[in-house]
Amino acid sequence: xxxxxxxxxxxxxxxxxxxxxxxxxxxxxxxxxxxxxxxxxxxxxxxxxxxxxxxxxxxxxxxxxxxxxxxxxxxxxxxxxxxxxxxxxxxxxxxxxxxxxxxxxxxxxxxxxxxxxxxxxxxxxxxxxxxxxxxxxxxxxxxxxxxxxxxxxxxxxxxxxxxxxxxxxxxxxxxxxxxxxxxxxxxxxxxxxxxxxxxxxxxxxxxxxxxxxxxxxxxxxxxxxxxxxxxxxxxxxxxxxxxxxxxxxxxxxxxxxxxxxxxxxxxxxxxxxxxxxxxxxxxxxxxxxxxxxxxxxxxxxxxxxxxxxxxxxxxxxxxxxxxx
Amino acid sequence: xxxxxxxxxxxxxxxxxxxxxxxxxxxxxxxxxxxxxxxxxxxxxxxxxxxxxxxxxxxxxxxxxxxxxxxxxxxxxxxxxxxxxxxxxxxxxxxxxxxxxxxxxxxxxxxxxxxxxxxxxxxxxxxxxxxxxxxxxxxxxxxxxxxxxxxxxxxxxxxxxxxxxxxxxxxxxxxxxxxxxxxxxxxxxxxxxxxxxxxxxxxxxxxxxxxxxxxxxxxxxxxxxxxxxxxxxxxxxxxxxxxxxxxxxxxxxxxxxxxxxxxxxxxxxxxxxxxxxxxxxxxxxxxxxxxxxxxxxxxxxxxxxxxxxxxxxxxxxxxxxxxxxxxxxxxxxxxxxxxxxxxxxxxxx
Numbered sequence: 046x047x048x049x050x051x052x053x054x055x056x057x058x059x060x061x062x063x064x065x066x067x068x069x070x071x072x073x074x075x076x077x078x079x080x081x082x083x084x085x086x087x088x089x090x091x092x093x094x095x096x097x098x099x100x101x102x103x104x105x106x107x108x109x110x111x112x113x114x115x116x117x118x119x120x121x122x123x124x125x126x127x128x129x130x131x132x133x134x135x136x137x138x139x140x141x142x143x144x145x146x147x148x149x150x151x152x153x154x155x156x157x158x159x160x161x162x163x164x165x166x167x168x169x170x171x172x173x174x175x176x177x178x179x180x181x182x183x184x185x186x187x188x189x190x191x192x193x194x195x196x197x198x199x200x201x202x203x204x205x206x207x208x209x210x211x212x213x214x215x216x217x218x219x220x221x222x223x224x225x226x227x228x229x230x231x232x233x234x235x236x237x238x239x240x241x242x243x244x245x246x247x248x249x250x251x252x253x254x255x256x257x258x259x260x261x262x263x264x265x266x267x268x269x270x271x272x273x274x275x276x277x278x279x280x281x282x283x284x285x286x287x288x289x290x291x292x293x294x295x296x297x298x299x300x301x302x303x304x305x306x307x308x309x310x311x312x313x314x315x316x317x318x319x320x321x322x323x324x325x326x327x328x329x330x331x332x333x334x335x336x337x338x339x340x341x342x343x344x345x346x347x348x349x350x351x352x353x354x355x356x357x358x359x360x361x362x363x364x365x366x367x368x369x
Numbered sequence: 370x371x372x373x374x375x376x377x378x379x380x381x382x383x384x385x386x387x388x389x390x391x392x393x394x395x396x397x398x399x400x401x402x403x404x405x406x407x408x409x410x411x412x413x414x415x416x417x418x419x420x421x422x423x424x425x426x427x428x429x430x431x432x433x434x435x436x437x438x439x440x441x442x443x444x445x446x447x448x449x450x451x452x453x454x455x456x457x458x459x460x461x462x463x464x465x466x467x468x469x470x471x472x473x474x475x476x477x478x479x480x481x482x483x484x485x486x487x488x489x490x491x492x493x494x495x496x497x498x499x500x501x502x503x504x505x506x507x508x509x510x511x512x513x514x515x516x517x518x519x520x521x522x523x524x525x526x527x528x529x530x531x532x533x534x535x536x537x538x539x540x541x542x543x544x545x546x547x548x549x550x551x552x553x554x555x556x557x558x559x560x561x562x563x564x565x566x567x568x569x570x571x572x573x574x575x576x577x578x579x580x581x582x583x584x585x586x587x588x589x590x591x592x593x594x595x596x597x598x599x600x601x602x603x604x605x606x607x608x609x610x611x612x613x614x615x616x617x618x619x620x621x622x623x624x625x626x627x628x629x630x631x632x633x634x635x636x637x638x639x640x641x642x643x644x645x646x647x648x649x650x651x652x653x654x655x656x657x658x659x660x661x662x663x664x665x666x667x668x669x670x671x672x673x674x675x676x677x678x679x680x681x682x683x684x685x686x687x688x689x690x691x692x693x694x695x696x697x698x699x700x701x702x703x704x705x706x707x708x709x710x711x712x713x714x715x716x717x718x
Contacts, residue, residue, distance in 0.1 A: 134461075137462075141466055157578050253485075253581075254403070317446075
């Protein structure tokens, strides 16, 4: 029996062409569609609640602002006070609870993607289907990251609409309880939670511990930002005796100093000074002026985006270098 | 070769005696020690935060109580500033954020217990180790429920300590929706309920992450329905025409009445028309037409024979409400855990 052989030509027989991105996107969609449905339902229910509650608030606000404060006498002041008392508390509680949404959506969407594959061992199958690990991981992570961030961005705009009557009548969106819910910060924090989830997933390799670790890391990051980092994005300004510009500034801290320049520590004395300022006592306020709000939003959104990209890059690097 | 055989005697060879419960307790501990440790670490970290934030609040309140004479303007201002200032809004935010703690504990501790075994298939091994399915499930769930509830109860003591100055100042109601379910027995009961919901979701859904999500969703719905609708009806609310309801009472609703009967909105507007004010709801007034001067519509209505009626729950009903809520949550949790144990029997191996 003769065996017919031909020598391989350089450039031929080099293997199959790589699996196209469209196929990888289809695989990613198939894996992700239930999670996307879940996230959409969750955000949808919250959005519906904000919509219904927000329309009620807007109706009351319209009635109250038909006579703006300071213009209509006692009846108008009473109207505004009633508006504030009735809805302010519930709206504040809603805003506080919404601070938990980025971490829940991000970690529940991000952590199980890689950690499930590693935990069940199906990565041995998934990584050997003709698409290399890097491209496969990128495809698996890109779709959830983009949709989750886009949904979060849309949701934060809805929150801005919901809370607008209170922003217009009081402190504004610069304070720590609202800054992370408005502008671009909400979407950026959701993406950061997602990225923390995926990195925890590939490091820990088991679903529930990865989710718990990602949530803990997110909480630490959030606390560090709100309590220390955010006020230093730009050097805060110092104001004497309340000479802050008008507008919704972020008053970071306030204290009084006596005639000798030493700070006043007695709580009762401070209250007395607030009621009746005395000569020789100066009030100092450290604050960030209101016009820096968008600047700060972009700084925070920017470093969170950078952190997310670094974390996702680290995830992909770990996937490549992990022994199968 | 002869074969020695003896006929089986009735009563002999009935099988091995069942394993003792303490062996199952050891298995539960070995499998779930990390979960219990994590729940303790999470609530412990939150408790540490409450400790750090609570000390300045106590300091400020001590200044309020040390102020003498208590009825002077300075001391009243001090108390007012404490009741409406930054400490109160910070505590409100902390209370609102901690609402998710019970749901998270239930989802992370309760859902994976059965869902993990069913999802990975290790139930085929776990249920054939000489300890029957139902006893296995009951032992695991009851032991973990006790551990998780104990940790939650300890945390709620810490939260009570943190919040105590605001309640002592008399301006906050202990029946308020973000405070009530974090103190007393309610927090432990809600955590136990979340654990039980997680257990039954785990055995029904059989996949870990969907079971966790379902647990949190169901718990959130139940907590919202209780806080918004159910809790105010545990006992019939008191109704009073006295506008000075104590600050510690939980005001449920307010309306206008004249001559002992509720007043309709057109009747109110008829009276207010003479001063050019219109009420769109019993609480919202705005200008309409001439005559709008320095008239407070609330005072005007009171002067013309209207009474502002308030329905409320007094603060003295705090502990009865705690026991009612804790009681039905405990019953629900026991029911759900029993249902889980029963459902385990029906799952095909």
